[in-house]
């Protein structure tokens with residue numbers, strides 16, 4: 001990710017290179033009453049936690065004073081081989097002096113010692129990823145001061161021994177060496193408990209704790225050969241180094257990989273005066289959200305503990321109370337009133353829900369942290385809706401901060417909560433596969449598509465369980481509530497269809513063994529037969545034996561089933577508000593990949609503006625059509641093929657008619673036949689014999705033809721436009737079906753916008769030949785029907801040669817649609833269906849970061865897309881550019897397509913909301929939004945050209 005360097009950052013980098021002293025570089029930023037040098041906009045430099053601490057001070061909120069060491073220092077630290085830059089410690093000493101002055105306490109003072117926390121904090125929060133050190137400044141002298149300040153020697157000595165333990169571990173590296181070792185400090189503690197026959201930590205006396213402190217120090221000496229530093233400034237130096245060091249610990253590195261946080265960002269260090277929530281019943285600590293992060297409801301949501309320090313609340317040692325109960329507390333009740341005020345102030349200032357930490361020391365409230373709260377999709381739409389309406393959140397932030405992927409959560413049927421808990425308790429969880437189609441489904445086990453259809457027709461809910469699925473299973477997949485496969489990945493046929501249809505699907509559950517012959521499904525000791533109940537959760541990948549009740553999502557009830565009125569669904573109203581808002585920002589058009597009128601209607605309900613891809617081959621599998629299709633394939637000559645095609649024509653025509661009617665004038669991009677022919681033929685003897693009987697031909701001739709059609713590499717074989725060139729009568733029939741259907745619906749006053757797409761073009765001449773046929777048929781149909789049909793002809797760019805020669809192809813093509821599935825396969829020379837065996841290892845080794853079939857490979861495939869766009873536009877400036885691969889529904893890929901200036905993305909119907917939101921978010925980020933001033937004029941023109 002390119003990070004924009006601010007002018008001051010640039011300067012500081014060059015300065016620090018130029019001179020070692022580099023006095024003018026400010027490395028620490030003080031926050032307190034004396035002065036507050038930073039503010040909330042300085043996340044990059046001060047980290048998220050630091051910037052917001054400064055912001056809260058500026059707001060006048062009660063924050064213990066302190067200072068932030070910048071993220072740049074972290075970068076310098078690593079650049080110089082883990083050494084502090086010159087002058088850092090002197091600067092820190094000056095900051096500490098200021099802190100001493102403000103607090104009236106001093107480092108190492110016997111009466112009034114300053115204690116601080118040393119906290120990490122990068123630009124994006126990495127919760128719990130790096131270590132925080134509390135109570136720094138304690139030593140043999142200051143522990144006595146803490147004793148008299150609190151009148152509680154046990155508390156003081158417990159703080160001290162915890163500090164030594166933490167410091168010894170995090171800073172001095174006294175850690176277990178092997179996974180099975182005991183923690184060294186724990187061992188010392190256990191030793192003492194054995195000797196004194198004490199069971200619980202809490203029963204240790206002050207003298208025991210003093211003894212423990214002595215033994216801890218000895219342990220440190222033995223392990224490291226170094227003394228535990230008594231001098232607070234030395235302690236601080238060590239702690240700062242440890243925070244920087246923790247930036248490169250395994251946990252932090254893994255976290256950054258997962259959330260794509262660049263290593264270069266570095267972490268800041270916050271040094272802050274300690275406040276004590278554990279000084280007695282007039283003290284406490286807590287964490288809270290300004291609104292409910294699960295439901296989004298505008299209620300104060302949080303927990304606190306009386307007489308406790310920071311981590312205790314989250315650690316779950318004691319059960320915390322709901323924050324509202326604080327109001328009733330006779331001692332700290334007044335602090336609650338203040339907390340309520342803080343809650344409102346924070347939302348107003350930060351324009352979003354805040355997740356914050358507070359501590360009460362002797363009835364006084366202190367704020368220790370605040371950040372934007374993480375939330376569920378439901379909470380997201382509700383909070384964004386409410387806060388925008390309340391004028392608390394800007395619309396740009398509401399859309400710009402969205403997690404588009406999470407919108408899926410709103411569409412999923414869900415397991416009934418109590419039923420789910422019960423199933424877990426009963427141990428019915430069998431295994432976890434790939435979460436391939438979100439949602440929950442329950443039904444009876446069936447192993448074949450036919451059976452699924454049959455039973456579904458009789459009103460049974462079924463889960464289709466297959467080793468793998470193929471296009472032949474489609475009917476069964478439609479009929480089933482859910483799909484379970486034991487093989488195949490996120491882009492397997494089952495997963496693809498599941499997403500397109502919004503079906504619940506768990507794919508590749510490898511621990512399950514399916515035996516079609518016996519009609520059983522086995523996982524470990526459990527065996528299920530056909531007819532037994534099973535439940536799958538495609539959001540988590542969980543597979544359960546037995547039934548678990550489900551409920552349909554409200555959005556589907558409103559938009560698809562029509563069983564719920566919009567006004568009766570709160571969720572829908574929130575969702576609708578956000579989607580309409582998103583539409584005002586996005587530049588990209590959103591289309592859908594749909595093969596049936598029903599899919600088209602669903603997609604439009606979700607906001608699709610047309611079809612980006614209709615795959616015509618799916619249409620040949622239904623009912624009798626497959627017979628006519630097979631007859632066509634098996635025909636020996638053109639006459640035979642034409643006869644069979646004549647039977648297919650009315651089917652195709654009525655399919656397109658239905659689609660055009662459902663579209664009501666929106667554009668339809670229809671792809672001509674693409675897959676290799678053998679995919680339509682039966683492969684086992686029994687099915688071949690049945691077909692032979694039906695077609696009244698000898699079974700051997702069918703077998704022979706199947707063998708003839710066999711290919712070693714079907715993906716690279718006789719498919720795509722190669723079929724239409726080999727058998728132009730197929731193209732002819734399809735074109736006729738398309739244009740006749742258009743003429744028919746136009747006669748009824750329904751407009752059409754037809755785009756005929758030729759697949760797999762690598763050479764301009766291929767397209768020329770196909771386009772000749774299409775134009776000829778169009779003329780014929782228009783003449784015969786006396787109708788004018790507006791149509792365009794274009795191609796799918798899905799072969800590198802096609803992308804590279806886009807300037808030539810654009811002479812003929814009026815549009816390009818990037819078929820990024822095949823483009824990825826052909827550019828990487830990597831079969832999507834076979835990549836499962838090595839891709840995980842590739843990702844582990846970071847050869848490839850994301851699955852290139854799920855998120856576009858920007859560096860490689862992306863270059864082909866970019867090149868094809870540039871070259872295509874050079875020839876035909878107004879060429880329409882879109883994408884119809886799986887990547888059209890992937891937020892990261894959508895951001896890329898927005899950036900290269902495509903006119904639209906196309907995705908499966910149920911991903912349309914995800915795509916709308918992703919496109920809007922990307923337009924805000926890229927500055928291409930037509931709604932924002934300063935958007936690039938070129939991008940706006942692109943939007944108009946759509």
Ligand code: ADP
Pocket residue numbers: 064116117118119120126127128129130132134272273274275276309310311357358359368369
């Ligand atoms: P994390 O990022 O893991 O939450 P923090 O730096 O926020 O780590 O600190 C860990 C815990 O210590 C938090 O509960 C925080 O409130 C508490 N804490 C941090 N600094 C102080 C301080 N100066 N006084 C009291 N508690 C503190």
Ligand code: MG
Pocket residue numbers: 357369
């Ligand atoms: Mg924290």
Ligand code: MG
Pocket residue numbers: 674759798819821822
């Ligand atoms: Mg393709």
